[in-house]
Amino acid sequence: MQKLADLLIQKIPALQPVPVDFVYLGVQVVFALVMLMAFVAPFAGIVSWVERRIAARMMDRVGPNRVGPQGFFQWIADGIKSILKEDIIPTAADPILFRLAPYLVFAGMFAAFVTIPFSSGLIIADLNVGIFYLIAVTSIVVVGILMAGWASNNKYSLLGGMRSAAQIVSYEIPAGLAILVVVFLTGSLSIQDIIKGQGAYPWQWYLFDNPFMPVAFLSLFISSLAEGNRTPFDIPEAESELVSGYSTEYSGMRFVFFYFEEWANLYLIAAVGTALFLGGWQIPPEVKTWASALGGVVGFTLPHALEFATFFLKSAVIVFIIIWIRWTLPRIRVDQLMSLCWKYLTPFGFAASLGVAVWMVVFPQGVMSVRYALCAGAATIVLYFFYRVAYQVWYSRQPIHVNPFV
Amino acid sequence: MELNTEEMLLNMGPQHPSTHGVIRFVVKTDGEVMSAAVPDIGYLHRSIEKIAEKATYNGFMPWTDRVDYLAAMNCNVAYAMAVEKIAGIEISRRAEYLRVIAMELNRIISHLLAVGSLGMDIGAYTPFVHALREREKANDLIEELCGQRLTYNYARIGGVIYDMTPNWDAKVLAFLEQFEPLLNEFDRLLTDAKILKKRLGGVGVVTAEEAINYNLVGPNLRGSGVKWDLRKDMPYSVYPELDFEVPVGTGEAGVLGDCFDRYNVRMKEMRESVKILRQCFERIPAGEYQVKVPKKIRPPAGDVYVRTESTRGDLGVYLVSDGSDKACRVKFRCGSFNAMSIVEKISRGMMVADLIAFIASLDIVAPEIDR
Numbered sequence: 001m002q003k004l005a006d007l008l009i010q011k012i013p014a015l016q017p018v019p020v021d022f023v024y025l026g027v028q029v030v031f032a033l034v035m036l037m038a039f040v041a042p043f044a045g046i047v048s049w050v051e052r053r054i055a056a057r058m059m060d061r062v063g064p065n066r067v068g069p070q071g072f073f074q075w076i077a078d079g080i081k082s083i084l085k086e087d088i089i090p091t092a093a094d095p096i097l098f099r100l101a102p103y104l105v106f107a108g109m110f111a112a113f114v115t116i117p118f119s120s121g122l123i124i125a126d127l128n129v130g131i132f133y134l135i136a137v138t139s140i141v142v143v144g145i146l147m148a149g150w151a152s153n154n155k156y157s158l159l160g161g162m163r164s165a166a167q168i169v170s171y172e173i174p175a176g177l178a179i180l181v182v183v184f185l186t187g188s189l190s191i192q193d194i195i196k197g198q199g200a201y202p203w204q205w206y207l208f209d210n211p212f213m214p215v216a217f218l219s220l221f222i223s224s225l226a227e228g229n230r231t232p233f234d235i236p237e238a239e240s241e242l243v244s245g246y247s248t249e250y251s252g253m254r255f256v257f258f259y260f261e262e263w264a265n266l267y268l269i270a271a272v273g274t275a276l277f278l279g280g281w282q283i284p285p286e287v288k289t290w291a292s293a294l295g296g297v298v299g300f301t302l303p304h305a306l307e308f309a310t311f312f313l314k315s316a317v318i319v320f321i322i323i324w325i326r327w328t329l330p331r332i333r334v335d336q337l338m339s340l341c342w343k344y345l346t347p348f349g350f351a352a353s354l355g356v357a358v359w360m361v362v363f364p365q366g367v368m369s370v371r372y373a374l375c376a377g378a379a380t381i382v383l384y385f386f387y388r389v390a391y392q393v394w395y396s397r398q399p400i401h402v403n404p405f406v
Numbered sequence: 407m408e409l410n411t412e413e414m415l416l417n418m419g420p421q422h423p424s425t426h427g428v429i430r431f432v433v434k435t436d437g438e439v440m441s442a443a444v445p446d447i448g449y450l451h452r453s454i455e456k457i458a459e460k461a462t463y464n465g466f467m468p469w470t471d472r473v474d475y476l477a478a479m480n481c482n483v484a485y486a487m488a489v490e491k492i493a494g495i496e497i498s499r500r501a502e503y504l505r506v507i508a509m510e511l512n513r514i515i516s517h518l519l520a521v522g523s524l525g526m527d528i529g530a531y532t533p534f535v536h537a538l539r540e541r542e543k544a545n546d547l548i549e550e551l552c553g554q555r556l557t558y559n560y561a562r563i564g565g566v567i568y569d570m571t572p573n574w575d576a577k578v579l580a581f582l583e584q585f586e587p588l589l590n591e592f593d594r595l596l597t598d599a600k601i602l603k604k605r606l607g608g609v610g611v612v613t614a615e616e617a618i619n620y621n622l623v624g625p626n627l628r629g630s631g632v633k634w635d636l637r638k639d640m641p642y643s644v645y646p647e648l649d650f651e652v653p654v655g656t657g658e659a660g661v662l663g664d665c666f667d668r669y670n671v672r673m674k675e676m677r678e679s680v681k682i683l684r685q686c687f688e689r690i691p692a693g694e695y696q697v698k699v700p701k702k703i704r705p706p707a708g709d710v711y712v713r714t715e716s717t718r719g720d721l722g723v724y725l726v727s728d729g730s731d732k733a734c735r736v737k738f739r740c741g742s743f744n745a746m747s748i749v750e751k752i753s754r755g756m757m758v759a760d761l762i763a764f765i766a767s768l769d770i771v772a773p774e775i776d777r
Binding site: 055058059060061155156159162163231232234235242243327328329330331332333334335336392 | 414416422423437438525528529530531532535536539594595596599601602604605757758759760
C-alpha cells in the first residue's frame with residue numbers, strides 16, 4: 001500500500017504539498033472502497049446464485065436459469081427487486097433501533113474484511129492485532145441481530161434474536177481457542193505474519209504442523225458455521241419454527257442487508273480458515289521468482305494475481321463445502337447446540353492449545369516426518385471420501401432416471 | 407435484585423410454515439421451553455358431513471376426497487363401502503383389487519409427503535424434494551388411472567369408475583422397481599443421519615397406554631408398539647388374501663413411542679405397500695369393474711359403521727339411512743382429530759423445536775381434523 005502511495009506522490013505533482021499521512025489515508029480509503037465494492041459485494045451476490053444452483057442440483061431441480069446465461073444475473077435482478085420493494089416498518093416496532101439494526105450487521109461484516117488479505121500486497125490494513133480485531137469486529141453483528149430481534153416487536157423475532165445472541169457468543173470461545181493455537185505457532189496476531197509463517201505446499205501448512213492442529217481446525221470450522229448461522233446451526237432463523245427469526249418483520253433492502261451479511265460471512269469464514277490453517281495466498285517460491293522476473297507491469301501484477309487466485313480457490317472450496325453441508329443435514333436443537341459447544345468443542349479447544357504448547361516446547365523446530373504423515377493421512381481420507389461418493393453415484397444411477405412413461 | 411420473568415404467549419398459526427394447513431397452537435413459553443401448547447382447531451371446517459345429508463349417495467362421492475386430500479382414495483373407498491354395506495351391493499373382485507391397488511399407491515404418496523415434510527420441519531430440505539419427486543411419479547400413475555392427481559373421485563358405489571388403462575400395470579411395476587432402491591437412498595440420506603436420530607429419538611414419547619387412551623390410530627399407534635392394523639385385525643376387501651407385515655415401533659433411536667418410531671413406521675409401511683401392490687398385480691382377475699346399481703340408490707332404513715385403515719389410521723364412516731335417496735346422517739371418524747388431542751399432554755415441558763418435530767411426526771392433515 002505504502003509503495004503505491006509513494007509512487008502516486010512521485011508521479012502526481014499536485015499531491016506533493018499535501019502531508020504524506022493524508023495521501024496514505026486517502027489511498028487506503030479508496031482501496032478499501034474498491035475492494036469492498038468490487039469484490040465483497042459481487043461475491044455475496046454471486047454466491048447467492050451459486051448456492052441456489054448447487055442446492056437445485058442436489059435436489060434434482062433446475063434452479064434459477066432465466067436471467068442471463070445459466071441464470072447468472074439472478075442476483076442482480078433480486079437486488080433490483082428488493083430496492084424497489086416497499087420498506088415496511090411495523091407500527092409497534094421501535095423505529096430507530098429497527099432502522100439501525102441492519103446497518104450494524106452490515107458494518108460489522110464489512111469492517112471485518114479490512115484485515116482479510118487477498119495476496120502478499122493486497123490487504124487494506126495489515127494490523128498488528130489483525131485476527132484479534134477480526135473477532136472483535138464481527139461481534140458487532142450480534143448487537144445488530146439482537147437489536148433487530150428486539151426492535152421488531154415480534155415474538156418470533158425476539159426468540160430468533162435471543163437464540164442468535166446465545167449461539168454466537170458461546171461459539172466465540174471455541175473459535176477463539178482455535179485461533180489462539182495458531183497465534184502460539186506464529187507469535188503474532190497479524191494475519192499476514194501468520195500466512196508468511198506457512199508455505200505453499202500442504203506439509204508446510206499450519207493444519208499439518210502437529211497432530212493437534214487438525215482438531216483446532218475442525219473446531220474452528222464448526223464454530224464458524226455456528227457463528228454464521230449456517231445449517232446445521234441455523235436455528236436463529238429456523239424457518240419451520242420461527243418463521244424467519246430476527247428478520248421476520250424486515251422487507252425490501254433492509255432484509256437484503258441481513259442476507260447480504262450471511263453470504264459475505266461465507267467468504268469470511270472460508271478466508272479465515274484459509275489464512276490460518278491452509279497456507280493463505282502462499283505460492284511456491286519458484287513460481288513467484290519466475291513471475292517477478294518477467295518485469296514491467298506483468299512482473300508486478302502476475303505474482304499478486306497468482307496469489308489472489310490461490311487464496312480465492314482455497315476459500316471457494318471451503319465455501320462449497322459449507323453450502324454442501326447446508327443442503328444435506330437437518331438442523332440441531334438449541335440445547336444440543338449448547339452442549340456441543342460447552343461439552344465438546346471448548347474442552348477440545350483447550351486440549352489442542354495445551355497439546356500445541358507442549359509440542360512446541362518438546363520440538364522447537366517441528367518434526368517434518370509428522371507433517372508428512374499427517375498430510376498423507378488427510379490425502380487418504382479425502383481420496384476415500386471421493387471413492388465413496390463415486391461408488392454411491394454409480395450405485396444409484398441406473399434406477400434413478402427410469403421414467404415409467406417412456 | 408430480583409429478576410421477574412413472565413410467560414410469553416406465542417400464537418403459532420393459523421398461518422405458520424410448519425403447521426401444514428390452518429391449525430393454530432397457543433404456545434405458552436418461557437424462552438425455549440414451553441409449559442403447554444394448546445391446539446385450536448376449526449379453521450378449516452367445511453361442513454362436509456352436513457353436505458352429505460343434502461347430496462344423493464352418488465353425488466356425495468367427490469366431497470369425500472376433501473375429507474383428507476392426501477388420502478382421497480381411502481376416503482372414497484370407505485364411503486363407498488359404507489353405502490354398499492347398507493344397500494347390500496356386492497362388488498366384483500376386479501373392482502376390489504383395483505381399489506386396493508389405488509389405496510396402496512395413495513398410501514405411498516401420502517407417506518412420502520409425511521416423511522419428507524418431517525425432514526423439512528427439522529431443517530433437511532433436500533430429502534423433502536426427493537420425496538416429492540417420487541410422489542410426482544406416483545401421481546402421474548394415479549392420473550393415468552383416474553384422471554386426477556389429488557382428489558381422485560375414483561371409487562363408485564358398486565365398483566370403480568374406470569378400469570385400468572392397457573399396460574398400466576407394467577408402468578406401476580416399473581415405478582416400484584426403481585422406487586425401492588430410492589427408499590434405501592432416502593434411508594441413507596435421512597433415516598441414518600445422526601442428527602435426525604438425535605432430534606427425534608426420545609422426543610415426544612407416547613407410551614402404548616397413552617396412545618390407546620387418547621385413541622391414536624394408524625402409524626401413530628403402531629409407533630408406540632401396539633400391533634393394530636385394521637387390514638390385518640378386522641380385514642376388509644381383499645386384504646386377507648395378501649401377505650404383508652405390520653411394522654411397529656422398536657425404540658431404536660431412544661424410547662419406544664418417540665417421534666423417530668412414528669417416522670420409521672411410515673418408512674417401513676411404504677415397503678409393505680410395495681409388496682402389496684406387487685401381489686395385487688399378480689392376482690388381479692379379469693372381469694367387470696362395476697356392477698349395475700340403480701341410478702338413485704335407496705338403501706333400507708338403518709345404520710351401518712365401516713372401518714378402514716387409511717394412511718392416517720382408522721377411518722370410520724357411520725351412515726344412517728332413512729330409506730330415501732339421501733343419507734340421514736354421515737359421520738367421518740378421522741385419525742388426525744384424535745392425534746391433535748394428545749398434543750397438549752405431550753407438549754408440556756417440551757422445547758419449541760421439539761413441538762414442531764412432534765406435530766410433524768403425528769402426520770396431521772388440517773382438513774381431516776375439521777372436515
